[in-house]
Amino acid sequence: MSTAPTRRLTVAQALVQFLSVQYTERDGVRRRLIAGTWGIFGHGNVAGLGQALLEAGEDTMPFHQGRNEQAMVHAAVGYARQLDRLSAQAVTTSIGPGATNLVTGAALATINRLPVLLLPGDYFATRVADPLLQQLEHPVEADLSVNDTLRPVSRYFDRITRPEALIPSALNAMRVLADPAETGAVTLALPQDVQAEAYDWPEEFFAERVWHVRRPAPDPHELAEAVAAIRAAERPLIVAGGGVHHSAAEEALKELVEATGIPVASTQAGKGSLRYDHPSDLGGIGHTGTAAANDLARSADLVIGVGTRYTDFTTASGTLFQRPDVRFVNLNITAFDAHKLSARTLVCDARAGLTALTEALSGHFVEPSYAAEYTFGQEHWEAVVEDAYGVDDENAAPTQTQVLGALDAVVGDDDVVINAAGSLPGDLHKLWRARGRRQYHLEYGYSCMGYEIPAAIGVQQASPDTPVWALVGDGTYLMMPTEIVTAVQEGLPINLVLLQNHGYASIGGLSETVGGERFGTAYRYRAADGTFSGAPLPVDLAANAASLGMDVLRAKTVSELREALTTARASDRPTCVYVETDTFNPDAPPTEAWWDVPVAETASREAAVQAREEYDSQVASRRRHL
Structure with missing residues (x-):
């Protein structure tokens, strides 16, 4: 019989203790691999990981309270990117909708090669409570659960159905998270009965481990x-x-x-x-x-x-x-x-x-x-940027490119500007004058609406003294403003630049070029003919941000915008700068290269017929590089 020392803990307690002593090292700099855990609790994790995190305490494993499971993953991704993938965060959810809400965030992390550890609850491994509340019953695959939706978007996946299975799986999870060639979302699905089950763990499982992040030289x-x-x-x-x-x-x-x-x-x-x-x-x-x-x-x-x-x-x-x-x-x-x-x-x-x-x-x-x-x-291009940023009338409402010009004049070299979706990525990629290695933070691998605000929280956690800006249009804002509450709760002074343009501006423009005639892209009342072409909806996004706890500065003119941005940057509170812009942005430089969005090959409406003719002329220049 082995006489090696052991420690009796639940699976959840053991996992938290294990994660607290994992480190990365690159170029002689050591960081915690899992620096904290985001969580929303339900019946699938409250008595397991919830109790374990409570018992461990903030010194062992800092805990962050989220409002939306997808947003928690985005925050963790923003954190990891800001720290060059050398430190990551974990996210725990209950089984059911909490777990499936992770899928979008996991896809974003894996597509962008950014590390995040996902710890969703799962059904009873013993099947004593079957079917469990929120359990997906499959007639021929009894071991299938909703967490299997995370398999294709995870770089590593395992379901821990026995306590001792955690040991090799946890080690593999850390290996993948710390490997720059393999990293992405890692999922350990945790049946709720197994989370609470006690086991005698070998003491060496809790020894500090340093995962060296290699720099392989060229052959x-x-x-x-x-x-x-x-x-x-x-x-x-x-x-x-x-x-x-x-x-x-x-x-x-x-x-x-x-x-x-x-x-x-x-x-x-x-x-x-x-x-x-x-x-x-x-x-x-x-x-x-x-x-x-x-x-x-x-x-x-x-x-x-x-x-x-x-x-x-x-x-x-x-x-x-x-x-x-x-x-x-x-x-x-x-x-x-x-x-x-x-x-x-x-x-x-x-x-x-x-x-x-x-x-x-x-x-x-x-x-x-x-x-x-x-x-x-x-x-020549710098002159184009100057023209796009230029302002003829300080008392006029700003265009989107003038908003960027005003922000460009306010930010410092180390500020971080975050965006992911809408028409902003196109203008930013062309026009933004990046002055620092982390200043330009565009999530464009998945271009996920709703990423910006939670990512700003993650970046602010990673760099507490750095001004952080989340740039969003109204379409993105309405997708996921929930983590504003988290920023207020944690005292994180993120800055939100909220552009109101009454719809999906980017897709509206794309729709127009591909024969879709901006169908279904405007935030407007229905007109008499049933189309969404009536008056703009009376939605006050600034009031919404204020109701969630943010300080809000309304800017109606270019002059007011500059003043508001300067005030926001100096504030120690989460602050929203709200500005209304026109969907039509005449100052934006045109697209300089094609993008393949297939157009209807046959149609009765003239806009689609003309768009197809243009599509056929462009697609003829495509080539395969062999």
């Missing part, structure tokens, strides 16, 4: 091939993705481009990899990108992707990189992404790979004429 053969391709290229272009930020590789990228003169365009996740005013920064690329970046992309003979997934927005649905002999080199810690577009691969950490490229390319610099060309394009 010498892959590095040599990449260097040869870059040296041979006449018009190389770097596409910087989110991996640059996750790896803290901004300085390494700066050193490479200053040594070689290769210009940089950025994805939504990669924007800010270089400061906007760096001579090699061309701004955003793709459907929401700048003319400077997209013009160079069309003629590039070598595209060097760094930490990017190459989504359809980045590639303009396969129409952007048009040069017949264009080739790709992809530097990515994930082999799956590195192999996209039939590229030469550098499967390695972004910082390690960029440093190796800089050393191996010593003495190499692009032709002066090429540098002069992209410098001219950059200067």
Whole structure:
């Protein structure tokens, strides 16, 4: 019989104690891997994890009270992104609707490669109470529960049906969360009877564990091939993705481009990899990108992707990189992404790979004429930004781009500006002048409406002294304003910039271009013909934000907006700046590249017929890179 020391705890108590002693380490810096737990309690977790968290106390496992399960995941994701994926949070819910509300947040986390630990309650493992309240009964799969909806959106999933099964599963969960090539949502489904069951745990299960976050170096053969391709290229272009930020590789990228003169365009996740005013920064690329970046992309003979997934927005649905002999080199810690577009691969950490490229390319610099060309394009685009931000009448209501210009003048280099959905991502990607490595926080892998406010809470938790701004339109705000209550409760001075434009502005514009005639996108009364084309709804979103506990500043003019933004930034309270804008935004630069949204192939309405003709002309330029 073993004489090794043990500790008698419930499964939930053991899990909380285990999580409290898990750490990451990268570059000699150590952080708690699971820094806190969000929770909403119901019958599926209140007597298990709820009791365990209470017994452990705030010093062992800080607890955060949420109002919506999806929003709790968003807050945890914002927290993890702000800390370069080196620290994460857990989210616990009851079985049933609480658990299924996690699915959207889990999808967002996994798509964006951001770590979050999900701990939903589950049915009785012993089946003594069967069917359980909220249990999904399947006629031929008795072990199926609603939590199985989390399987496809989780990087690791397990259902803990026996106490001792927690040990290997918890270790695997930490391994995935801390692995930069594997991370995403991790789900441990916890049957409520198992949560409360006691077990004699080996003491070593609660020993401190440090998970080293590796920086794999590039393979010498892959590095040599990449260097040869870059040296041979006449018009190389770097596409910087989110991996640059996750790896803290901004300085390494700066050193490479200053040594070689290769210009940089950025994805939504990669924007800010270089400061906007760096001579090699061309701004955003793709459907929401700048003319400077997209013009160079069309003629590039070598595209060097760094930490990017190459989504359809980045590639303009396969129409952007048009040069017949264009080739790709992809530097990515994930082999799956590195192999996209039939590229030469550098499967390695972004910082390690960029440093190796800089050393191996010593003495190499692009032709002066090429540098002069992209410098001219950059200067031209900066003039476009100035025009979009410009104001003729300080006493007029601001356009959306003028709102961004006013905010640009107020924020500091270390402020964080958060957005995810609507028409704002397009304007931000083109126009925002990113001045710090974390300033531009766009969730555009899932582009999830409702992300911004809870994510701002997570970012504020990670960086308490940093001003944080959540930018939302009315469509997004109405999806999920609930965590305003959490910000007020926790004293987190997040700033909310709320743009009222009476509908789904982004989709309304898209609908118009694809023959949908803005159908179902306006927040208006029904007219006599049954359409939503009557007067705007009398919804007072500012009053709603105030009712949830925020300080609210109403701005009707550009001048009032500037004053309100300055006041909000100086406040130590959660503050909403409310401004009404027009859905029509004449100052916004046009789209610089195509995006494939299929149009009705046959239709009786003229708008759809014309849209299809335009679609057919655009889709003809799409290509597969083989």
